[in-house]
Amino acid sequence: MSTKYFLESARVAKTLIQDMFQVQPGETVAITGDTESNRDFADDLAGAVHAVGGKPLIMWTPKSPYDGQAGVKYWPSEALTAALSNVDVWIELHTNVMLYSDIWESAFDNNKKLRYMVLGQSSIPSLTRVFTTFDIKTLGLFLAKVKDMCMKAEKIRITAENGTDVSYETDLNYLFDYDDGDLSTPRFGTAPGYVNIVPKTGSMNGTIVFDLLMNADIYENDNQIEFMMKDGDIAEVKGTKSEVKKFKKYLASFNDPNMYKISHNMFGFNPGVRQLCGEIVEDERIWGGVDFGFGHTSPMDMPPLGQPAKSHFDGVVGRTSIYLDDILIVDNGVVCHSDLKPLVKKLVSDD
Numbered sequence: 446m447s448t449k450y451f452l453e454s455a456r457v458a459k460t461l462i463q464d465m466f467q468v469q470p471g472e473t474v475a476i477t478g479d480t481e482s483n484r485d486f487a488d489d490l491a492g493a494v495h496a497v498g499g500k501p502l503i504m505w506t507p508k509s510p511y512d513g514q515a516g517v518k519y520w521p522s523e524a525l526t527a528a529l530s531n532v533d534v535w536i537e538l539h540t541n542v543m544l545y546s547d548i549w550e551s552a553f554d555n556n557k558k559l560r561y562m563v564l565g566q567s568s569i570p571s572l573t574r575v576f577t578t579f580d581i582k583t584l585g586l587f588l589a590k591v592k593d594m595c596m597k598a599e600k601i602r603i604t605a606e607n608g609t610d611v612s613y614e615t616d617l618n619y620l621f622d623y624d625d626g627d628l629s630t631p632r633f634g635t636a637p638g639y640v641n642i643v644p645k646t647g648s649m650n651g652t653i654v655f656d657l658l659m660n661a662d663i664y665e666n667d668n669q670i671e672f673m674m675k676d677g678d679i680a681e682v683k684g685t686k687s688e689v690k691k692f693k694k695y696l697a698s699f700n701d702p703n704m705y706k707i708s709h710n711m712f713g714f715n716p717g718v719r720q721l722c723g724e725i726v727e728d729e730r731i732w733g734g735v736d737f738g739f740g741h742t743s744p745m746d747m748p749p750l751g752q753p754a755k756s757h758f759d760g761v762v763g764r765t766s767i768y769l770d771d772i773l774i775v776d777n778g779v780v781c782h783s784d785l786k787p788l789v790k791k792l793v794s795d796d
Contacts, residue, residue: 450569451485453569453570453572453573454485454486454489454569455489455492455493456573456577457486457489457569457572457573457576457577458486458489458490458492458493459493459496460576460577461490461493461536461562461576462474462490462493462494462496462497462499463493463497464581464626465562465576465581465626465627465628465629465637466534466560466562466628466629467628467629468494468497468499468533468534469497469498469499470497470498470499471498471499471500472499472500472533472534473499473500473501473502473531473532473533473534474490474491474494474499474500474501474502474532474533474534474535474536475502475503475504475528475529475532475534475535475536476490476491476501476502476503476504476536476538477503477504477505477506477525477529477535477536477537477538477539477543478503478504478505478506478537478538478539478540479505479506479507479508479509479538479539479540479541480505480506480507480508481508481540481566482505482538482539482540482566483538483566483569484505486538486569486572487503487505487538488503490536491503502528502532504525504528506519506520506521506525506539507519507520508539508540508541509539509541510541511541511755511756512541512542512544512545512756512757512758513542513543513544513545513546513740513741513754513755513756513757514545514546514547514741514753514754514755514756515699515755515756516541516543516546516756517546517547517548520543520548522547522548525543525548526547526548526551526552526555529548529552529556529559530551530552530555530556531556532556532559533558533559533560534559534560534561534628535552535559535560535561535562536561536562536564537561537562537563537564537565538564538565538566539565540565540566542563542565544563544757545740545741545742545743545756545757549561550743550744553633553743553745557631558631559631560628560629560630560631560632560634561632561633561634562628562634562635562636563635563726564636564726565725565726566724567636567724567726567727568724571722571724571726571727574715574717574718574727575636575637575638575715575717575718575726575727575730576626576636576637576717577717578715578716578717579626579637579638579715579716579717579792580791580792581625581626581627581637582625583788583791583792584625584626584637584638584714584716584792585623585625585626585627586788587714587785587788587789587792588623588624588625588638588639588640588714589623589625590784590785590788591623591640591712591714591774591785592621592622592623592640594769594774594782594784595615595621595640595642595712595769596615596617596621597769598615598769598770598772599614599615599770600612600613600614600615600770601613601614601615601642601644601710601767601768601769602767602768603710603735603762603765603766603767603768604765604766604768605654605762605763605764605765605766605777606764606777607654607656607762608652608654608671609651609652609653609654609671609762609765610651610652611649611650611651611652611653611674612649612650612651613644613645613648613649613650613677613707613710614644614645614648615642615644615645616643616644616645616646618748619642619643619644619645619746619747619748620641620642620643620709620745620746620747621640621641621642621643622640622641622746623639623640623641624636624637624638624639624641625637625638626638633743633745635726636715636726636727636729636730637715637730638713638714638715638716638717638718638730638732639711639712639713639714639715639729639730639736640711640712640714641709641710641711641712642709642710642711642712643708643709643710643742643746643747644677644707644709644710646677646747647676647677648676648677649674649676649677649707650674650675650676651674652671652672652673652674653671653672653674653737653760653762654669654670654671654762655669655670655671655672655760655761655762656721656734656761656762656763657721657723657725657728657760657761657763658670658692658758658759658760658761659725659758659759659760660692660695660758661688661691661692661695661760662688663684663685663688664721664723665723667685668684668685668687668688669684669685669688670682670683670684670685670688670689670692670760671683671684674707677706677707678705678706678707679696679705679706679739682696699754699755699756701740701754701755703740703741703752703753703754703755704739704740704754704755704756705739706739706740706752706754707737707738707739708738708739708740708741708742708752708754708757709737709738709742709746710735710736710737710738711729711730711735711736711737711738712735712767712775713729713730713731713732713733713734713735713736713761714730714732714733714780715727715730715731715732716732716792716793718730718731718732719731719732719793720763721734721761721763725759725761728761728763729759729761731761731763731764732778732793733764733765733775733777733778733779733780734761734762734763734764734765734778735761735762735765735767736759736760736761737759737760737761737762738757738758738759739757739758739759739760740752740754740755740756740757740758741753741754741755741756741757742754763778764777764778765777765778
């Protein structure tokens with residue numbers, strides 16, 4: 446591997462540990478991964494923890510064939526839960542993630558000081574773009590403003606030139622959240638640069654045409670998958686016959702009606718992510734695009750009971766127009782609302 450790769454890996458690790466998690470001397474940082482995760486990056490994270498006086502704990506498991514709850518039987522669940530219930534920070538590098546499993550839910554139930562981030566199988570160049578291209582404070586001001594605007598809207602509509610046209614109602618009892626990279630206090634964090642909304646149950650209707658979809662081969666080829674959404678559920682899957690057949694088989698394999706339900710919608714606003722690259726953690730945060738998540742929803746996000754499901758998957762629409770009620774805030778991937786433009790100018794140069 447090149448010297449540049451190792452330097453970028455160490456730079457990302459340092460940014461995460463020092464600037465974002467702000468790890469303090471004596472704090473324990475768990476780094477979990479599996480047999481297909483990037484062990485070199487895990488070691489760089491551990492080194493960055495040690496450099497600030499923290500205590501790194503690397504835990505490596507076999508790769509599970511499934512994400513979330515469906516993967517629990519493949520992991521040493523009791524041991525992992527016990528350890529993760531007693532750390533200060535947990536960074537998850539699993540290729541098929543523990544996110545939303547009973548291990549994850551129990552860690553948060555038992556450990557009120559936990560600061561967590563899921564990175565999955567992200568490459569070092571991708572992590573460099575996602576984590577090292579913006580000022581945390583400025584991004585936080587921008588995302589907070591977008592979140593406040595979303596909370597005032599009763600209906601959100603998302604369209605795109607690829608044929609997407611879907612809308613849903615909001616519910617102030619459910620999650621409205623953003624991640625700007627500040628992980629210095631207890632929270633469930635993912636890579637920064639988004640505003641996340643849990644739609645009102647049963648309210649999403651319309652068509653989503655994906656540019657990228659987990660468990661489907663539609664990126665940078667002629668294949669296509671679109672969901673017809675009816676009252677919050679995937680009512681029909683359309684598109685290229687072979688891919689539709691495979692994706693329907695994937696959904697049916699869970700034998701779980703909640704896998705067909707919308708879980709959340711993320712607006713992508715990471716200044717370093719300007720085009721799709723085929724890596725879901727990065728692409729979910731593409732500037733001016735959106736992510737739709739389906740399946741499991743935590744009770745933390747959809748109180749009081751959440752939306753239990755055996756797993757969770759996401760898909761991305763890369764360039765969108767976003768309406769809050771009838772107010773356009775993003776026009777074909779460009780932030781256009783006058784209240785947002787001053788902060789946009791500080792974050793990106795070509796918007």
